[in-house]
Amino acid sequence: MATTVRNKLNRHVISAQALLFRNIVGGSFEVMPDWARGYSGLSLPIFNVFLPRVPSALTDDMLADTAAFFYSRNSLYAIEIVHDQIPEGPDFLHRRRYQALPPQPAMVLSSLPDALTVNPDVSIERVSTVPALTAFCSLQHDVFDFDLQDMRKRFPVAQLKENKIRHYLAFLDEQPVGSATIVFADNVASIWNLGTADSYRRQGVATSLMCSMLVEAQKQGCELTMLYATPHAYNLFNKFGFEIYTQRQWFLPQSIEYGDEADSL
Template structure:
């Protein structure tokens, strides 16, 4: 994957986060001159709150300044930068705020076209709206094996009815078996919230839910997709044509 495409996709990812923060009560987003962002989404997950730089060369001083923001107080937050080699000053800033756990987030990018295969027999993948909030939330929670309340921020009507966002649920004979979510940012689409409850895994349902995001995004002009994968998810997305563009460094408590 060309560096230019990866750079644009990284910028689109932070753009998607800004849009998401704007859908949340009390959500906020600001960006500094050197490309550092402060993200407060309200989601109880460090990945979706904190100080993030998608610049090719993060600015340690700006990151340190943003890390002092009172808006981060009480939130589960992180420091995130692109790449595996991180300036010692950024590591020190994270440590000063108790963010001593370091992990890598694979960032993947894919050129998309009109063809994305066929869905498994009997499976229907449909877009959802705010009226589907409860079923979307509970299916996603089951897919991630987490408390139902944890996923309420992703299922608000302000999210599911947003003009640049679209949630999907895959149903087998009317039973929800997978979720997905797409955010359009220019000619790119971010893929999020791919969740499959344990009893329905390894049947292609997560793949079909992901393909639905790509298929509809292509019809409205998106030509590149991006996502963060878990390390275990990299082979699955690679099989769908996503390239492992780079790793991001994530510092959490």
């Protein structure tokens, strides 16, 4: 991958996360030349993160400052490492007994795929009303086991006016059965938390959602679309032509007892 493309994707990730965190009720996102820090106050550590952007930003002093920042806010947190930016990061944190969560491939698509077969009975709608947003939050809770109250804070009604963040619902049998978010920044689109209700999987719901959002990204003039893949969704994204360009990984401080929450991430 060309350095210019990689740099563009890296800038987008920071811009997209800034949009997402700053639109959470009580959320904030600081961007410094060497690091970024997102605070939401939500219960899961992955929603309160420190992101070193260069190797020199990952130090014992910075880890101590990060711990003090989040502990003072009574928030669980994670260190987010992008492997190609901080190649020694996983070993550095492992030596300090941070708990590693499974890495997630970061994947990118540069053009619309060839025609894919979609379920004609699936309809896609952008979330634009309070009832639709309530259904969206409920699906995120059901599919990803996110706390429902957290989802209401993460996706407030005011966010419906933010045109750079768009939520979508997929309907089948007149029921909302799939959901996803797309974020636009720096002429790049990113897709977040694509999920389908368990009883409606393998019926083309996720494929229909993806097709709709990729078309929307093209309409917005986005040259690239990226996402983070989970193991069960990798084959779907690969079918669309997404290619891995790096990995991200969260690390949890070992001094915090996370219990079952860490296992569900």
